[in-house]
Amino acid sequence: MTQSDQTESRSAVAGLARGARSAAAAAAMGGLWLATAVQARVNDLPGGPAVNQLNFHPPATRIAEEQHWLHWFMLAICATIFVVVFGIMFYSIAKHRRSVGHKAQELPEPIWVELGWTIVPLLIVIGMALPATKVIVAQKDTSNSDLTVKVVGMQWKWGYEYLKGEGEGIQFLSTLDPQHRVMSDSGKPEAVDDYLLKVDNPLVVPVGKKIRVITTANDVIHAWMVPAFGVKQDAIPGFVRDTWFRAEKTGDFYGQCAELCGKEHAYMPIHVKVVTQEEYTRWVNEKKKAMAALADDPSKEWTLAELKQRGEQIYAANCAACHQANGKGAGSIKPLDGSAIVTDADHGKMIQILLNGAGNGAMPAWKQLSDVELAAVMTYARNSWSNSAGDAVQPREVVAARQ
Amino acid sequence: MSAVLDHHGAHAHDHEHHAPAGWRRWVFATNHKDIGTLYLLFSFAMLMVGGLLALGIRAELFQPGLQVVNPELFNQLTTMHGIIMVFGAIMPAFVGFANWMLPLQIGASDMAFARMNNFSFWLMVPAGIILVASFFMPGGAPAAGWTLYAPLTLQMGPSMDAAIFAMHILGASSIMGSINIIVTILNMRAPGMTLMKMPMFAWTWLITAYLLIAVMPVLAGAITMTLTDRHLGTSFFNPAGGGDPVMYQHIFWFFGHPEVYIMILPAFGIISQVVPAFARKKLFGYTSMVYATASIAILSFIVWAHHMFTTGMPVTGQLFFMYATMLIAVPTGVKIFNWIATMWKGSMTFETPMLWAVGFIFVFTMGGFTGLMLSMAPLDINFQDTYYVVAHFHYVLVAGSLFAMFAGYYYWAPKWTGVMYDETRGKIHFWWSMISFNVTFFPMHFLGLAGMPRRYADYPMQFADFNAIASVGAFAFGLAQVYFFLAVVLPMMRGQGEKAPQKPWDGAEGLEWEVPSPAPHHTFETPPKLDPTATRIVG
Numbered sequence: 001m002t003q004s005d006q007t008e009s010r011s012a013v014a015g016l017a018r019g020a021r022s023a024a025a026a027a028a029m030g031g032l033w034l035a036t037a038v039q040a041r042v043n044d045l046p047g048g049p050a051v052n053q054l055n056f057h058p059p060a061t062r063i064a065e066e067q068h069w070l071h072w073f074m075l076a077i078c079a080t081i082f083v084v085v086f087g088i089m090f091y092s093i094a095k096h097r098r099s100v101g102h103k104a105q106e107l108p109e110p111i112w113v114e115l116g117w118t119i120v121p122l123l124i125v126i127g128m129a130l131p132a133t134k135v136i137v138a139q140k141d142t143s144n145s146d147l148t149v150k151v152v153g154m155q156w157k158w159g160y161e162y163l164k165g166e167g168e169g170i171q172f173l174s175t176l177d178p179q180h181r182v183m184s185d186s187g188k189p190e191a192v193d194d195y196l197l198k199v200d201n202p203l204v205v206p207v208g209k210k211i212r213v214i215t216t217a218n219d220v221i222h223a224w225m226v227p228a229f230g231v232k233q234d235a236i237p238g239f240v241r242d243t244w245f246r247a248e249k250t251g252d253f254y255g256q257c258a259e260l261c262g263k264e265h266a267y268m269p270i271h272v273k274v275v276t277q278e279e280y281t282r283w284v285n286e287k288k289k290a291m292a293a294l295a296d297d298p299s300k301e302w303t304l305a306e307l308k309q310r311g312e313q314i315y316a317a318n319c320a321a322c323h324q325a326n327g328k329g330a331g332s333i334k335p336l337d338g339s340a341i342v343t344d345a346d347h348g349k350m351i352q353i354l355l356n357g358a359g360n361g362a363m364p365a366w367k368q369l370s371d372v373e374l375a376a377v378m379t380y381a382r383n384s385w386s387n388s389a390g391d392a393v394q395p396r397e398v399v400a401a402r403q
Numbered sequence: 404m405s406a407v408l409d410h411h412g413a414h415a416h417d418h419e420h421h422a423p424a425g426w427r428r429w430v431f432a433t434n435h436k437d438i439g440t441l442y443l444l445f446s447f448a449m450l451m452v453g454g455l456l457a458l459g460i461r462a463e464l465f466q467p468g469l470q471v472v473n474p475e476l477f478n479q480l481t482t483m484h485g486i487i488m489v490f491g492a493i494m495p496a497f498v499g500f501a502n503w504m505l506p507l508q509i510g511a512s513d514m515a516f517a518r519m520n521n522f523s524f525w526l527m528v529p530a531g532i533i534l535v536a537s538f539f540m541p542g543g544a545p546a547a548g549w550t551l552y553a554p555l556t557l558q559m560g561p562s563m564d565a566a567i568f569a570m571h572i573l574g575a576s577s578i579m580g581s582i583n584i585i586v587t588i589l590n591m592r593a594p595g596m597t598l599m600k601m602p603m604f605a606w607t608w609l610i611t612a613y614l615l616i617a618v619m620p621v622l623a624g625a626i627t628m629t630l631t632d633r634h635l636g637t638s639f640f641n642p643a644g645g646g647d648p649v650m651y652q653h654i655f656w657f658f659g660h661p662e663v664y665i666m667i668l669p670a671f672g673i674i675s676q677v678v679p680a681f682a683r684k685k686l687f688g689y690t691s692m693v694y695a696t697a698s699i700a701i702l703s704f705i706v707w708a709h710h711m712f713t714t715g716m717p718v719t720g721q722l723f724f725m726y727a728t729m730l731i732a733v734p735t736g737v738k739i740f741n742w743i744a745t746m747w748k749g750s751m752t753f754e755t756p757m758l759w760a761v762g763f764i765f766v767f768t769m770g771g772f773t774g775l776m777l778s779m780a781p782l783d784i785n786f787q788d789t790y791y792v793v794a795h796f797h798y799v800l801v802a803g804s805l806f807a808m809f810a811g812y813y814y815w816a817p818k819w820t821g822v823m824y825d826e827t828r829g830k831i832h833f834w835w836s837m838i839s840f841n842v843t844f845f846p847m848h849f850l851g852l853a854g855m856p857r858r859y860a861d862y863p864m865q866f867a868d869f870n871a872i873a874s875v876g877a878f879a880f881g882l883a884q885v886y887f888f889l890a891v892v893l894p895m896m897r898g899q900g901e902k903a904p905q906k907p908w909d910g911a912e913g914l915e916w917e918v919p920s921p922a923p924h925h926t927f928e929t930p931p932k933l934d935p936t937a938t939r940i941v942g
Binding site for chain 1: 765
């Protein structure tokens with residue numbers, strides 16, 4: 001197939017896609033009486049899911065475009081075979097039935113029939129495998145990247161670390177907006193377009209650059225997925241895997257964790273912000289300045305109020321999903337409010353649990369948080385709700401325990 | 404007739420002195436027909452339990468937001484729905500069919516190891532109870548997905564150990580059942596019933612039984628390593644101790660992919676019996692059907708890693724597993740073509756068994772095509788762990804295995820119970836299930852294409868309409884199966900309905916139609932003398 005043929009067939013399938021979409025949208029109308037008034041107000045989310053979307057996301061990378069094409073190619077072949085084979089079957093059902101007086105005739109079974117319907121499908125399958133092979137080889141080629149980002153899956157958030165290229169050294173965590181988690185629990189979420197997809201810190205990358213994504217995980221297997229890029233890669237604890245993408249347009253692109261990782265599996269979205277080169281440079285500079293300002297000195301003596309205030313935010317972002325905002329836990333999740341370990345005069349037990357986890361991983365380890373963050377969240381827990389230990393856990397205690 | 408019935412069976416109630424009455428008949432059952440009934444009832448009960456769990460899932464997903472269950476319970480529901488349906492419903496149901504039909508089809512007096520047969524069944528019951536009871540253990544049921552991926556399994560509560568124990572028991576039961584089936588088929592065929600004259604159902608089960616023996620120990624190994632990782636400080640899969648979580652997936656899917664064919668090959672066998680009976684023709688291409696079944700079984704051992712395209716295997720690995728997987732389309736296609744050629748120029752009627760069989764061919768093929776889509780590694784990168792996969796395997800497991808079993812039930816139950824089912828009710832059951840099945844699972848293709856991950860307790864608003872439609876369909880489908888039990892199965896078990904003739908289907912062939920309906924407690928106590936086609940008894 002020549003390039004122009006391919007372009008033409010692609011636009012033809014795109015037309016078909018639009019046709020199919022409006023047809024199916026009409027069919028979905030039948031189901032719309034189910035839709036609540038809330039959902040009726042939701043709009044398509046550019047870079048994320050569209051309302052009643054019927055196909056892949058509009059591709060934002062070359063690879064996704066190839067996959068899109070491959071999908072239509074496969075669908076066309078399968079649909080043709082389906083129509084032909086079942087056309088024959090339903091013709092037979094209509095004509096060769098006793099109620100229309102058809103008498104059974106045994107057919108001869110020449111060997112070429114069986115050979116024919118073994119060999120022809122084999123050839124079709126080979127015809128399908130060839131274009132797929134090309135795409136696999138391309139999507140596995142992670143060499144010559146412009147920027148390398150390490151993505152760490154954690155229960156239940158993503159950590160991003162810029163390893164190589166412009167922005168090297170930047171690192172941050174990316175967590176679902178806690179408001180959305182509360183909405184989910186309420187059972188009546190507001191009709192926001194980015195429901196369960198809004199994060200505090202999106203991954204920011206420049207447009208048109210080859211970004212190599214290295215994945216790993218802290219606790220269990222997660223999977224980093226951005227449908228518009230045609231990318232999905234498991235993040236496996238103890239192992240490093242990679243994938244890549246080169247976004248061809250700027251904008252916001254969304255995905256979600258795609259490997260069951262525990263109870264908050266549905267609440268660790270991915271948001272990639274693709275910006276122009278200039279915007280990216282500006283973002284890198286700002287981010288570096290902000291990081292420098294935020295770099296906490298763990299040896300400094302902090303006041304109780306300072307730590308408690310800081311701890312409240314950290315608690316909301318990391319702990320409240322399980323232990324609840326009121327510290328009472330739920331079900332098998334232990335309460336912090338009134339807990340003897342939390343309020344113990346010896347800070348050591350609590351520090352150990354936070355650094356190493358407990359209950360066989362039911363309480364994950366939190367060593368990825370900084371010393372100041374850990375000290376702050378412990379101070380918060382010790383002095384909130386009905387807990388009143390009255391003292392602060394100093395970051396240097398955490399430093400010492402890490403040794 | 405003398406070859407068919409023992410001298411006691413000829414008098415209606417005489418057999419009871421060697422078939423204990425009351426509860427002893429079932430607890431100490433060694434008769435293949437009784438054990439077959441037990442298997443079928445047990446698996447239907449588990450189908451209802453698994454179905455309830457599925458309805459819990461669909462109720463939660465009816466609307467965005469959490470209204471019915473919390474995310475922990477949601478994960479328990481998806482996990483236990485999968486385990487119970489696979490190990491508790493589909494697999495034992497086919498064993499039930501095998502127990503009832505294999506000795507009748509091959510002219511054997513019973514299964515080869517009657518007491519082991521009893522043991523295989525009664526092992527399933529405690530396992531089923533343990534699985535259901537795991538919901539009431541501290542921390543709830545296992546919530547790591549039915550695939551029990553490490554290292555998430557290390558975080559589970561004590562119910563994980565209970566589930567592992569239950570799966571060990573079920574595995575032992577399956578292996579014993581398989582040995583029994585292989586020995587029965589290879590050693591107890593009536594004289595003249597050569598292998599290549601055997602009914603297709605017997606052939607598919609023979610091959611399935613070998614698959615079971617080959618892979619159940621692999622599953623046992625995987626879950627035993629999980630158990631020692633959890634309690635004995637080993638680190639097979641625990642990365643914290645240098646273990647490899649991906650190794651678990653390799654081992655699991657080396658079991659898991661043949662397992663998929665374990666759940667579909669006997670279904671192919673049933674369809675290969677029902678279609679010729681109602682087309683009033685011989686099965687087209689019998690020999691190629693046997694070879695196709697064997698090829699599928701062999702190929703099933705070299706495709707496991709297509710479940711793992713996103714784990715990041717090297718390019719050559721992806722290519723190999725993609726090519727091998729696509730090859731399976733070829734023998735599967737041969738089967739579909741043979742069935743349609745069997746229908747071609749037939750004299751078809753569409754009683755309920757045939758409706759289910761045609762419905763099976765139509766809907767299962769859709770699942771086959773989505774399987775072909777999934778086999779393409781570059782597309783699978785998008786599909787992996789989305790609702791597309793959920794749609795695919797429900798098209799092959801519900802519309803495949805379950806629908807074939809319904810075909811088999813309507814086809815053979817007159818022989819089991821001695822009464823005909825109600826044709827109108829059977830047709831209502833078929834159309835009701837067929838429509839609600841598609842309403843439930845067809846929209847899931849779109850959800851998957853749009854990127855909705857599976858095992859999600861809550862989802863972005865844009866996915867709401869299709870989820871709502873799927874939930875409505877699921878409840879309708881569940882009700883259809885309750886209707887099946889109350890309106891079709893129960894009346895037949897009570898003997899209500901028109902008396903079934905010895906051979907209710909004029910186009911049916913095979914030794915099972917050479918014995919009266921209901922089949923007497925003991926059949927073929929002396930080997931029958933067969934005609935040259937091995938489908939009729941002479942003399």
